[in-house]
Amino acid sequence: MTMTRRAARPLALATALSAVLLGAACAPSPTSSDDSSAGSGKGTTITVGMEAGSPHEAFYKKAAADFTEETGIKVQILGVPHDNMHQQFLSDAIAGGTAYDVLMVDQPWVSEFAANGYLEPLDDRLSDEDRSDFVAGTLDTESYDGKLYGLPFLVHNLVTYYRPSMLEAAGIDAPPTTWEQYREAARLTTDPGTGTYGTMIPGNRDGEVATRFESYVQQAGGDIVDAQGKPDIDTPQARAALQMMTEIQFDDGSSPAGLHDLSAIQGQFLEGKIAMVSVWPYLWAMATDPEQSKIADDVAVALNPGNPDQVATTFSWGLGVSAGSDAKDAAWTFVSWATSTDVLTRKGIEQLSPVPRTSAMDAIAQSDELSEADRKALAVFSDSVARSTTMPMTPAYSAYQSAMSEAVSSVMSRQATPDQALATAQKQMEQADEG
Numbered sequence: 001m002t003m004t005r006r007a008a009r010p011l012a013l014a015t016a017l018s019a020v021l022l023g024a025a026c027a028p029s030p031t032s033s034d035d036s037s038a039g040s041g042k043g044t045t046i047t048v049g050m051e052a053g054s055p056h057e058a059f060y061k062k063a064a065a066d067f068t069e070e071t072g073i074k075v076q077i078l079g080v081p082h083d084n085m086h087q088q089f090l091s092d093a094i095a096g097g098t099a100y101d102v103l104m105v106d107q108p109w110v111s112e113f114a115a116n117g118y119l120e121p122l123d124d125r126l127s128d129e130d131r132s133d134f135v136a137g138t139l140d141t142e143s144y145d146g147k148l149y150g151l152p153f154l155v156h157n158l159v160t161y162y163r164p165s166m167l168e169a170a171g172i173d174a175p176p177t178t179w180e181q182y183r184e185a186a187r188l189t190t191d192p193g194t195g196t197y198g199t200m201i202p203g204n205r206d207g208e209v210a211t212r213f214e215s216y217v218q219q220a221g222g223d224i225v226d227a228q229g230k231p232d233i234d235t236p237q238a239r240a241a242l243q244m245m246t247e248i249q250f251d252d253g254s255s256p257a258g259l260h261d262l263s264a265i266q267g268q269f270l271e272g273k274i275a276m277v278s279v280w281p282y283l284w285a286m287a288t289d290p291e292q293s294k295i296a297d298d299v300a301v302a303l304n305p306g307n308p309d310q311v312a313t314t315f316s317w318g319l320g321v322s323a324g325s326d327a328k329d330a331a332w333t334f335v336s337w338a339t340s341t342d343v344l345t346r347k348g349i350e351q352l353s354p355v356p357r358t359s360a361m362d363a364i365a366q367s368d369e370l371s372e373a374d375r376k377a378l379a380v381f382s383d384s385v386a387r388s389t390t391m392p393m394t395p396a397y398s399a400y401q402s403a404m405s406e407a408v409s410s411v412m413s414r415q416a417t418p419d420q421a422l423a424t425a426q427k428q429m430e431q432a433d434e435g
Contacts, residue, residue, distance in 0.1 A: 044330040045074040046101040048319075049089060052079030055351050056104065056153070056317070060338060063346070067337050073330045093118035097324020101331040105150055107141050107316045112395040114144040120321040122148045125332050133341070138356040141316035141390050150320035151339040153347070154354040157312040158215055158278045159384050160302045161287060163295055166196075166275040175276075175302035179219070179244050182276070182305040186254035189275035198254040199276045200268060201245045203412030204261035210404035212278060215312040216241035218389065219304060224400060224429075225392045231400065231429035233407075234422040240307065242411050242418040249412065259412055270294065278304055278312075281381045285352055288373065301380045303387070311388040316356070354381075399432030 050057040057079050064075040078100070080088050086109055092099040097118060105113065113119045126148065131139065134152075142150035162175050170188035186198025202209040214224055222237025249255045256268075262279070269277045270287060272294045290296040303310040319338055321331040337343060344360040347353050349369055355361045364370070365378070391397060407425040410416035416424070 043072060044327045045076060046325075046327050046330050046334060047076045047078055047099065048102040048104070048334065049078050049080055049085070049100040050104040051085060052081050054082075055353070059347050059351065063343065067334060071330075071333055071337070073333060075334065089113070090118075093322070093324060097322050098326065100322050101325040101327050102334055103320050103322055105142075105318055105320050107318070107391065108397045108401070110142055110149055110318070110320070111144045111393050111397060113320070114147070114149045115395045118323050119149040120323045120325070120328055120332075122150065122321065122332070122335075125336075126151075130336075133357050133359050135356055135358055135361065137314075137390065138316065140393070141314065142318040142320070144393050150318035151335055152316040152318040152356045153339050153344065154317040155314060155356045155385060156281045156316075156354045156381070157314040157384055157388055158212065158280060158304060159312065159380055160276055160278055160304050161269060161283055162276040162300055162302060163272070163298050164300050165298045175300070176305045177303070177310060178305050179307040183244070183248055183252065183254070186248055186276065187252045190252070190254045192253070196273050197256050197268075197275070198252075199248060200260050200265045200274055201249045201255040201412065202261065202265065203245075203249075203259035203409055205259075205405045205409035206261055207401050207405065208262040209408050210401040211313060211315070213238075213241060213404050213408050214391070215278070215304065216244065218311050218313060219306040219309050221307070221309055223389070224404070225394075229392060229394065231426060231433050233400075233404065233429055234426035238422050239418050242408070242421070244307070245408070246411065246418075259409060272298075281354065281377075284374075284377050301377050303380060303384055309387070310384075312384055314385055314388045314390045316390075352378075394433070396429070396432040400429050403428035403432070 048060070050060065057077060061077050064077060068074055085104075086106070089100065089103055089105075089109070093113065093116070103119070105119070110119070135155075138152050138155045139148060141155060142148060142152050160175060166189045167175065167185060170185065172185050172188065176182040176185045182199070189198040190196065202212045217224060217235075217238050220237035220240045222235050224231065224233050226232040265274075265277050266279050266283055266286075268274045269279070270293045284301065286292045287299045288296050293299070304312050319335045321328055321335060325331050339357070341357055341359040341363070344355050344357050345363040348355045348360060348364040349367050352374060355364055365375075370378070392400070403425040406428075407421035410421045411418055
């Protein structure tokens with residue numbers, strides 16, 4: 001199994017994703033089906049589990065009536081709070097998997113669910129024509145052990161958001177492309193007296209911090225697994241990443257004191273307190289909205305700086321068919337429709353949403369509903385994905401993330417040296433891989 005893959009074509013990416021977590025939801029009753037329509041799916045009702053409060057749930061709820069009109073298949077979309085999704089889907093699958101027909105799956109769950117038989121293989125259902133329309137590398141984000149278990153509707157990675165006015169005031173005429181330039185730009189745009197800083201280095205013990213660290217390691221020319229897909233985090237590239245982070249935080253003082261998480265990082269940037277941050281494409285819509293941002297007229301995006309590679313780990317969200325579904329044909333019909341050219345084009349235009357299909361990407365790029373600034377942002381998101389590789393597709397990935405976040409947090413809190421933290425992370429990842 002190839003553990004990291006490089007996207008071969010640009011992908012026009014942007015999103016208005018800002019998840020609002022709702023209260024706990026109960027699993028629905030098992031799917032009901034009409035035996036007389038088992039082949040076509042007409043007369044069937046399917047249940048789709050999605051992230052509650054997300055724009056994806058809102059979009060598909062609104063569009064579901066069109067799907068029912070086209071196919072005769074009724075859809076019940078059940079919102080599950082983000083923090084509960086993994087456990088609720090997993091609990092249902094272990095219990096027999098009849099509560100959901102379609103699952104909205106975060107990429108790190110794909111390998112786990114597929115390895116345990118909780119997702120239906122989809123290779124035989126996807127035509128060659130359809131397969132060729134997905135941008136190269138995007139189907140790999142929904143695959144495990146050589147088989148396809150979902151279709152992506154969102155593929156994205158981190159980019160650098162920056163305030164042009166702050167860089168210009170510091171005598172910098174372009175966003176940094178190397179770590180050395182980034183460190184210098186952060187230093188020159190820091191003024192603790194006014195409470196403004198050049199950047200914010202992540203340090204909280206969570207998955208977002210692990211995602212950023214993985215990208216830093218790739219920017220240094222490495223990865224978190226070797227060519228055989230085995231854990232490989234105790235490396236010179238990982239040390240270089242931690243060195244860059246500690247130099248900015250402690251030596252230069254260009255990042256505020258503390259262990260920062262995503263909420264703090266993007267919040268401070270939208271308040272106008274930070275010159276440069278690394279965040280997902282969804283921030284573009286927020287940062288350019290005067291109702292959500294104090295810097296709506298002073299924001300731009302660029303590729304992440306690299307040493308030497310200007311990359312960031314790519315991740316996807318997709319839709320898969322539950323292996324326990326009693327209406328697999330109808331469930332597949334929904335997955336195929338929800339990731340079709342027409343639907344993704346509509347979703348992308350309405351939400352500035354990531355688009356994994358070439359045909360939909362082309363349609364969105366030609367839409368006169370996009371501003372020039374949006375087009376420039378889309379080009380950056382596209383270039384970033386085209387340059388980058390995805391995460392290791394292994395059931396142990398969540399354990400890898402935990403090990404990475406613990407390593408980063410221990411170093412950024414000065415409880416361990418980089419050598420100590422990486423040695424511990426290597427052992428933890430090896431143990432997870434073995435068991």
